[in-house]
Amino acid sequence: MKRLQKCCCCASTRTGSLITAILGIILSIATIILIWTVKKHTVSFSTFIFDKEFDKKLSDLDIPRIILTINLCFTILICTLLIVAINKRRSWLMLPWVVLGIVLAIGLLISILHTSITYYLDEHDHVIEATVILVGGILYLCLYLYLWAVVFSHYLDVRDEEERGRYRKAPYRR
Template sequence: MKRLQKCCCCASTQTGTLITAVLGIVLSIATIITIWVVERHVISFKTFIFGEDFDRKLLALDIPRIILTVNLCFTILICILLIVAVQKRRSWLMLPWVVLGIVLAIGLLISVLHTSISFYLHDTDNEEEKYNYNIMATIILVGGIIYLCLYLYLWAVVFSHYLDVRDEEERGRYRKAPYRR
């Protein structure tokens, strides 16, 4: 992969990495607030493994909300670790974010495709309702792909900065004068 030299054609990859980490923290906090403020019946949860009764019991106990909140708290922690890594110029501290980022991108793609296909295949006899589901599926598909592209670009910015810092660390061991070690 060719490394990016700039973020958004004007900022360095270091600045882009810091912006990405701050965005991750802000979006995670906003999502946690939204998860706990929105009424329970609006959030849909299906395990696809167990029956609908089990899904309703899990939802009644707020298990999906708790799991999502814990995941988002770990995301906040990894974003804070990314900020520290940029400030201290340590590539190994950036690695958890890089790995998490690509895993989340794959999960986002699967989620967008699954959700839009589910809306497209929604079975109903009402033509107006079918039309509304098709519009919603198209919005989810197009919006999700745009969001995925933006996310992958920001991941590429962070990955490029990670590679730059890693290369700098490797070069630094042998190019420093003996009295500076």
């Protein structure tokens, strides 16, 4: 993969990485608030492993909300770690975000495809909703992958700088 030199053609990859981490924290907090303030049965959670009665019991006990909240708290933690890594110029602190980012991208792709296919196959006519989910989800995935590539490029730059060693760096980088 070719490294990106700029984020959005005007900012450095460092600035783009900081913006990505801050956006991750803001979106995670907003999602946690949304999960716990939306009416309980407006959103349907299903496991596809157990029967519908068991899924309803899990939803009644708020288990899906708790699991999503824990996942989002870890996202906040990893984005905070990314901010610290960028400021301290430590590549090994960026690595959890880089690895989690690509895993989340794969999960997002699977989720987009599963949700849109489920709506397409539904006996009710949900073609418009399925198309909006598919197109909007793919656009969101492309944006997410671009921001991941910005952070990954900055990670590679910092890692290369660490490998060169302190005395081989330019004087203004010490």
